[in-house]
Amino acid sequence: MSSILNDVVIIGAGLSGAVLALALNENSIPCRIYEARYERDRALGSGVSIAPNGCRVLDRLGILERIAPKSYQTEYQVIKDAAGRSIRRVNIANPDIYGYKTYRLYRHVLLDELRKVLNERKIHVEYGAKFERIVEETAYGVTFLVNGEIKRASLLIGADGIHSAVRRYISPQPPEYTGIACVYGHLPAGSIQWPTREFEKACTIQDDPGVLFMGPEVADGSELLVGRQFAYPTLDRTGWEALETDKSRLCSLFCKDYEGFQQLAKSIMDQISARKEGLLLWPYYRMPKLEHWSSILGHITIIGDAAHAIPPSSGQGVNQAFEDAHTLALLLGSLSRKTELKEALDFWYHLRQTRIDAVVRKAQETDILRLPRTERLLLKQRPESESSQESQSTDHGMKWLYMPTTDDEITAWIRVPS
Template identity: 45%
Template sequence: MTGIAIIGAGVAGTALALALHENGIPCRIYEARNAGFDVIYGGVTITPNGCRVLDALGVLERVAPRCYKIESMSYKNDRDETTERVDRGSREKFGYAAHRMYRKELFDELKAMLEERGVPVMYGTKFERVVGESASEGVIFEVSGGRRQRAALLVGADGIWSSVRKYIAPSCVPEYTGFAGILAHIPTSSVRWPSDDFEFPCTIQGKPGSLVFLPEVPDQSTLAVIRQFAFPARERAGWEALQADKEHLFASFREGYEDWGATARSIIDQVCTRKEDIFLWPFHKVPKMDRWNSVTGRVLIVGDAAHALPPSSGQGANQALEDVYSLTLLLHEVLPELKTTTPRSTGLLTAALDFWNSWRHKRIDAVISMTNATNIRRLPEAERLSKTGNGKLNETLDPQQNEDWEKWMFQPDIDGEIVAWVQSHCRANAAKGSKI
């Protein structure tokens, strides 16, 4: 078989399949779970960089009517005074507002678009191992029951606990960051707001830490509410037990209750009346890897499999979308034969992936800097002041304070970067007399 085998039918895998199909590159998805598997409950924020990818794939116009549009995040103190605003999207500055939606809405739309285009998704088919890879055979791999399959390339989009990553970097395992989030949903109308025009989304910074809340739907009728805490590390069974212990989670969510202002207390009160609707999310990350592909370049990983970020980054899905879009454009430019056969040129593929890895690593490093700033903002007041002096972050601590950095993050010229590299590489090799 030719084309690209994708392992994992989450957002990264389905978006990659859609991008490849739109560029005429055959692909198929292998998913261990059965059709109709559960998607993580809650919303996802697609910032302008992610919106640009969804727009290019024709997805954004289909999901936009179900999205809450975000231009900035306001920060308030316990007296409901706005202390800071941080851009999260701007039609004027970046071309798009950020779009908040339930994760399932995005996932269902991607699946529907694949079905409309006839892209095969093999559910209940678990990836087992890579048997081998070569220029002549492509990648030979095994799925459920030891069945052998072949593809020109194999891309792991199988999440933070990726099986494909074990082939590329066996010693690379996810690390717990020391933090976990507790997430709940409440009706917006249930809260005693200080005014009818209270700004959303918002982070209230108080003595006990930060309380983050934002609408999940266009009419603002439902709020997602999040608090972030330091929790001791646990094995999987320990996290599952804590998730089941609703009383413990609510006690944690109420921590420092008397030190919050009136608005925050009203929100916490409403969270604690809905014991069935609370979710624990331990923050794990994937350690930095030298590269996200095998030596030959025929096995790759994208999204959370390559660089899982804590949810506080707000960029997990967005960086996955950047991954799949940029990778597809690059493959389309340098390996047009992927449309019909297994490419024999390993040199060109590895050179292209060296560029891709370098460029993508720079952007992930920048997201990590942004995430560190967000985590400082969410600390209890005493810790926040110890790191900032006055409670506010400067450009050294928070690159988002720099407008040029914001433009670089939220308005990347992915097409331009790819075309520029291809042209430069071709000129350099022409000068050397190389055919690759």
């Protein structure tokens, strides 16, 4: 094994850091993790959707079968009109074509399972260990500060999320606010009188004043997340925190234009208002495209949201983070002593960034579906937006996303380094 892989350190035991550690372990590369939060800290209180491309990564690591009984599994996302009639079924995950359905489960449930497996595979995670900054990078490795103490690594991988401290060594670029914020909450599926017994709850309800999107968070579909997104002026960190704690303000945002909605949306808003203490705020930030994800000497690199936080409407944040983890571990595991690490990381960056660019384009289609009716109709008159929405709903239309060919590209590159 190349000496660069003798002492690999990951910063962050979130979703991408945990999966990276397991993928490195599969490739016989030992590693350890520093995580700022404590093990007992509860992860964000909402679910994540794992699309077929993310499922494939988890399946290879033996995680998918463990989370299957805890996940709501679906093939379709349904677009509904204000009365709740289905107007379009978007095939988001046909298992006959893509191999998997989409799995949705609470983030803490997924994270707990990943951390259990880290434990079983004896991968050391130090909790309450906050990475502060890089001290020095040389041709031999990296020194850095964790909780004020100097640590060393041959390779340091930042999986420390959108506000990454590791990224600061690679790029000064901060994340940028998209101008859109989402308010979301949870309710028991049984609290709503649905228009039909078979009403599909993984859906988007398009009413005139706005759109509600929802999805089941648990295997039997009994708990639902419901969200609305709006244009909202930018705030600083304290401002966002103050808004998040002001549940009455969040509730009036969620119920904005209440009188203009039809009965179905109104009854959902009524139930959410009755549970307004549970409302959460999600201002959408994204990372501008970076020129590279690694330092000049190649001993420091970033993955997941640290490298490319993408618009939430893509539904691909976690899934792309899993792809980063899988492909990086595969690449590192196949490196020969002759291959230059920096050259390999640059190849990997281009491979991954090309996919991220395509995912960002896809997110713009979903953003259109979530606009109020007047704005949606205006955009629909543009020929390019209609045709792209149709291509998404065709049966094989998502193969590029759900069945990536990156493994083959890595294998081919390793055989014939440029």
